Amino acid sequence: MKFRLYRYSPETGEQPFMQDVELDIEPAGRMLLDALIAIKAQDETLSMRRSCREGVCGSDAVNVNGRNRLACITPLTELKEPVEVRPLPGLPVIRDLVVDMAPFYQQYRSVKPWLINDTPEPEVERLQLPEDRDRLDGAYECILCACCTTACPSFWWNPETFVGPAGLLQAWRFIADSRDEATAARLDNLEDPYRLYRCRGIMNCVDACPKGLNPTAAIGHIKALLVRRRV
Amino acid sequence: MKAITGAHSGTGSWLLQRATAVLLALALPGLAVYVLAALPVDFAGWQALFAPQGVRVLLLLAAVALALHAWVGMRDILMDYVRPTGVRLALLLAVIVVLAGSVVWLAAVLWRPA
Numbered sequence: 001m002k003f004r005l006y007r008y009s010p011e012t013g014e015q016p017f018m019q020d021v022e023l024d025i026e027p028a029g030r031m032l033l034d035a036l037i038a039i040k041a042q043d044e045t046l047s048m049r050r051s052c053r054e055g056v057c058g059s060d061a062v063n064v065n066g067r068n069r070l071a072c073i074t075p076l077t078e079l080k081e082p083v084e085v086r087p088l089p090g091l092p093v094i095r096d097l098v099v100d101m102a103p104f105y106q107q108y109r110s111v112k113p114w115l116i117n118d119t120p121e122p123e124v125e126r127l128q129l130p131e132d133r134d135r136l137d138g139a140y141e142c143i144l145c146a147c148c149t150t151a152c153p154s155f156w157w158n159p160e161t162f163v164g165p166a167g168l169l170q171a172w173r174f175i176a177d178s179r180d181e182a183t184a185a186r187l188d189n190l191e192d193p194y195r196l197y198r199c200r201g202i203m204n205c206v207d208a209c210p211k212g213l214n215p216t217a218a219i220g221h222i223k224a225l226l227v228r229r230r231v
Numbered sequence: 232m233k234a235i236t237g238a239h240s241g242t243g244s245w246l247l248q249r250a251t252a253v254l255l256a257l258a259l260p261g262l263a264v265y266v267l268a269a270l271p272v273d274f275a276g277w278q279a280l281f282a283p284q285g286v287r288v289l290l291l292l293a294a295v296a297l298a299l300h301a302w303v304g305m306r307d308i309l310m311d312y313v314r315p316t317g318v319r320l321a322l323l324l325a326v327i328v329v330l331a332g333s334v335v336w337l338a339a340v341l342w343r344p345a
Contacts, residue, residue, distance in 0.1 A: 157311045192237035193310065197245050200307070226242045 001025055002082035003039065005046065008093055016093070020082065027076035033060055036071055036085070036097075047096040055210060058145030061088055062097050068147035068208045088150040090159065103159045104146045104166070111163060111171040111189065116182035132178035139173035139218060141211050142166060148205035148215055154198040161194035165205035165215030168196065172218035175225065183225075191226055244303045251300040258293040262286075287341045294337050298330040305330075 001023050008016035023042075025035055033050055040046045048071075050060040055073035062071050063086040065079060076083075091099040117126065149155050149164035163171065171190055174180050190196040196219070205215040269280055281287055305326045313319040 154311075188239065189237050191239050191242055193241040193244070195237055197241040198311075223242070223245065227246060230242050230246075 001027060001035065001076065003035065004082045004084045005039070005096070006086040006093075007046075007096055009045070009047075009095055018084070025076070030076045031072050032062075032064060032069075032074040032076060032079065032083070032085070033071040035076060035083075036060075047094075047098050049098055056143060058143035061145040061147045061150075061210075062086065063088055068151045070145060070147070070210045073210060088146055090150045090152075090156040091146070099150075101146060104144075104149055104164070107149075107159075107163045107167040108144065108170060110195075111167050111174075112182070112186070113167075113170045113174065115174065115177065115180050116185075117179055118181060126179045128178055135176045135178070136173060138213055139169060139176060141213060142169055142173075143211060145210065147208040147210055148213075151204040151208040153202060153204070154200060158194060158198050162198035163190070163195050165199075165219070168199070168222065169213060169215040169218045172222055175222065187222070187226055187229065190222060196222060196226075244306070247299055248303040251296040254296045255293060255300060258289060258296070262290060262293060281341060291334075291338055291341060294334050298334050302326065302330055 003021040003023060005019045005021055006016060007019045008014075021039055021043075023035055023039055025038055031053075033053055036046070036048055037050070040048070048060065048062070050072065051057040052059070053072045055070050058070065060071040061068060063069075064071070064074060065084050068088060071085075085097065087093050087097045087099045091101065091103060094100050144166060146166060148169075149166045152162075152165055154162050155164040168190070171186060175183050175186050180186075199216070199219050201216060203216050206213075206217075209215070265286070266280065269276065272280065281290070306323060309319050309322050309326070313322060
């Protein structure tokens with residue numbers, strides 16, 4: 001199979017370039033990550049991130065033929081040759097396929113992605129009705145791979161001010177949680193021309209999410225709450 | 232670290248853009264059909280088309296909605312692409328002048344004494 005890989009190593013002083021790689025691999029039943037690992041076995045200078053190799057850890061998000069995907073759950077048979085593999089767009093490249101996730105994590109942290117509840121803890125756990133728990137479906141499954149946020153043009157333009165789809169989906173996950181008591185403060189935190197309203201409904205995030213989640217819908221729920229609070 | 236917080240604004244302009252979009256979606260096809268149905272017209276016929284007070288009011292309302300809609304959109308574009316505050320302020324002002332000027336101009340044309 002033919003591959004084109006984005007190569008960059010800062011200490012050589014060279015500009016980033018695309019490297020053509022020919023790999024003898026049977027595509028049937030194999031994922032892109034298998035191919036990348038095989039290429040790395042041939043040329044150990046190739047840098048990438050991977051861990052669980054089954055779409056749970058979110059480490060190996062890369063841009064494949066123009067789409068952000070997890071290499072470990074992208075079947076080789078689905079891909080058109082030459083398979084062009086680049087680092088995630090919109091984040092600084094550290095080396096080859098490895099990007100600096102700091103801008104992404106900073107926005108994630110800014111929505112306080114944890115349960116805020118000042119009521120004294122009960123004897124056992126904080127209980128939740130099954131219906132309340134159902135509201136978290138489609139919001140809690142995010143693995144923070146950054147496929148969505150780095151596919152979002154609004155995030156490319158405003159990475160330091162726009163929370164981005166992943167962060168906003170997590171913001172909604174805690175707003176929607178019946179055990180969370182900080183809804184008003186969370187809405188205050190988001191009501192901002194940049195933090196929330198840079199979302200123009202492009203929906204690249206929905207297209208990119210390898211877990212099939214819908215950040216645009218979550219952003220719509222947040223906007224609906226803000227409108228209800230206002231009018 | 233400085234606490235990150237929202238500016239407590241943005242919902243209003245987002246709502247305004249949605250509301251004016253609905254108004255435009257209703258008014259523009261209506262006005263277009265009204266004008267197209269009367270074609271071809273000479274100048275007198277064209278003037279007669281806009282003689283009814285209701286048509287003038289609807290047209291002016293649509294123009295105001297369009298200006299408000301365009302204001303939110305232009306502001307979004309400038310927020311994305313123009314970073315220096317001074318340049319951005321100057322351009323925002325220019326957008327206001329053009330949009331407000333166009334609406335006032337349209338009103339003057341519509342209610343010009345024959």
